[in-house]
Amino acid sequence: MHSFELLSQKFALHFEQKHFPDEPASLYGPNEYFLGMGGKRIRPVLCLMGNEMFDDIKPDAWEMATAIELFHNFTLIHDDIMDNAPLRRGMETVHKKYGVNTAILAGDVMLIAAYELMNNINLLVIRQVQNLFNTTAKEVCEGQQYDMDFEKRESVSFQEYLRMIELKTSVLLAASLKMGAILGGAGQRNQDLIYDFGRKLGLAFQVQDDYLDAFGDPSKFGKQVGGDILANKKTFLLIHALETAPASQQKELKDIQQKRSADKVDKVLQIYRDCKVDEWALRLKNRFLDEAFTHLEDIAVISSRKEPLKQLAGYLVQRDH
Amino acid sequence: MHSFELLSQKFALHFEQKHFPDEPASLYGPNEYFLGMGGKRIRPVLCLMGNEMFDDIKPDAWEMATAIELFHNFTLIHDDIMDNAPLRRGMETVHKKYGVNTAILAGDVMLIAAYELMNNINLLVIRQVQNLFNTTAKEVCEGQQYDMDFEKRESVSFQEYLRMIELKTSVLLAASLKMGAILGGAGQRNQDLIYDFGRKLGLAFQVQDDYLDAFGDPSKFGKQVGGDILANKKTFLLIHALETAPASQQKELKDIQQKRSADKVDKVLQIYRDCKVDEWALRLKNRFLDEAFTHLEDIAVISSRKEPLKQLAGYLVQRDH
Secondary structure, X not given: OOOHHHHHHHHHHHHOOOOOOOOOHHHHHHHHHHHHOXXXXXXXXXXXXXXXXXXXXXXXXXXXXXXXXXXXXXXXXXXXXXXXXXXXXXXXXXXXXXXXXXXXHHHHHHHHHHHHHHOOOOOOOHHHHHHHHHHHHHHHHHHHHHHHHHHHOOOOOHHHHHHHHHHHHHHHHHHHHHHHHHHOOOOHHHHHHHHHHHHHHHHHHHHHHHHHHHHOOOOOOOOOOOHHHHOOOOOHHHHHHHHHOOHHHHHHHHHHHHOOOOOHHHHHHHHHHHOOHHHHHHHHHHXXXXXXXXXXXXXXXXXXXXXXXXXXXXXXXXXXX | OOOHHHHHHHHXXXXXXXXXXXXXXXXXXXXXXXXXXXXXXXXXXXXXXXXXXXXXOOHHHHHHHHHHHHHXXXXXXXXXXXXXXXXXXXXXXXXXXXXXXXXXXXXXXXXXXXXXXXXXXOOOOHHHHHHHHHHHHHHHHHHHHHHHHHHHOOOOOHHHHHHHHHHHHHHHXXXXXXXXXXXXXXXXXXXXXXXXXXXXXXXHHHHHHHHHXXXXXXXXXXXXXXHHHHOOOOOHHHHHHHHHOOHHHHHXXXXXXXXXXXXXXXXXXXXXXXXXHHHHHHHHHHHHXXXXXXXXXXXXXXXXXXXXXHHHHHHHOOOOO
16 A cells, blocks of 8 residues: 555656657647646546555556546646636646647647557456546536636526536546546445545535635645635635625625725625635535545445545645534 | 448438537537538548448447547547638538637547547457557647648648648548458458558548649639639649749749739649649549559459449549549
């Protein structure tokens, strides 16, 4: 059994290679550039951990983990175009540096490269793994489309937002664990449980992310605190406030969104506090985290095998009391 | 054995179905819209013909043919963005009608849908088929990148242009035939021969396309005759003229390209005729066609099984004497 940290280091070494041919350099250069930016590589490590909960890590799991990371990077390259994002991890995005057309093609070929790796998986499980991968890949695209649609909409319900987050973020975490579990020989019920653990952990993580964007410690939170509020971004907090606050505060929230006042962030935060949206968000996060841990508990392996995932969950999402 | 026309009709019926779920309609609606535009469906029919040369058409070949057509449409949706094309088959392109972001995602999910279909292929050949598909898919992306690169370059050699056309156009025709042949149980040598037949047929077709754009009968050619010349598009004709014409005519060609004169097309055509570029192009086309037919002849099945592909080749490329 390996800890999350150790598997992360091992995967980083494994992933540190050329993934594409030399030519055309105008296509594959941008891909290598983007992969070279680094990243936390959480999804591939989840795949390795999903395998190791049930058996020693198989060579197939390394292939699959690499495919998952390539897939994730494909989505990032294309999402950056759609979001018109100039920077990622402090470096120029592919479309800014090389143009939109090359960024589209670079993403396309990154996705195909993921499938190339998956084609080597043991024939006994290749269909099962690819079926899950394909379903998940489509769901991630659907999540991105919903996200773009919601940006243009006046109002979005809590249920709609939850489903969007699930598709855009959670299912890939969940599927990464489950694909590893399949390769490790897990039975159907254990596969389903590890999937649901990942799904709920992803939701808890997103609630935490939305919370920290508003109430986080500026010295610890990686992004600008209040960024979501300034951008009128629909978040768990805003959607809940608009659904549950008294009519007067709902109106005030909407009015603030229309204006560019210097104290916009402070005013919104005050409404959130008045309506106890902050406390609600922490409860919601804890609920998803509890549900995730219940699924983890229910997996039928000795508890020592669950330790690395418990540690990882604690690293990704901090419990608040 | 079925003729090309009959298989085309059968495939059109088979393909006339919903390929995507209802929701999100903002993502899958554009995909159904694009597929509903129709098309000649040549690639999937090549897959069916490749199968039928060696055995009765297997259910897998229908799945594979559908996957190939979805892949082809994925490339068209993304290429239309890159080419900034407003229309296809007289209808608005996806990015014009629904925006670039949705067109990127719609293409992505179309590619994933192709892989979903391929996941059902017989395990005995799934790796071989997907391996060829993945290699071909990457090559098509490489061809598109070269095409974009060449547009910005001062000069492109005949060999470079030939390789670009091979990647962008020929390999998918060739692979469609070969994937069908694999599913039909063809041996390795027959697989290679049918691939090379498709590859050379694709090259002959492109030479013909470049030729007809300059010298075609306006009443028969589907596009505007002279369109390539007006757009300064690098074609087999232009590249050969710039490589072989006397220095004075090379200079004249380059001068004409800089200007927007009313008789631009006539002037370029005159140079082509003076340098006998037209005759050279017809010889080149015939050479590729001859090579294609030699590969077809060499396939080790009785000749009656080759008739449908011979007919198709005659339909796609007309021999000139």
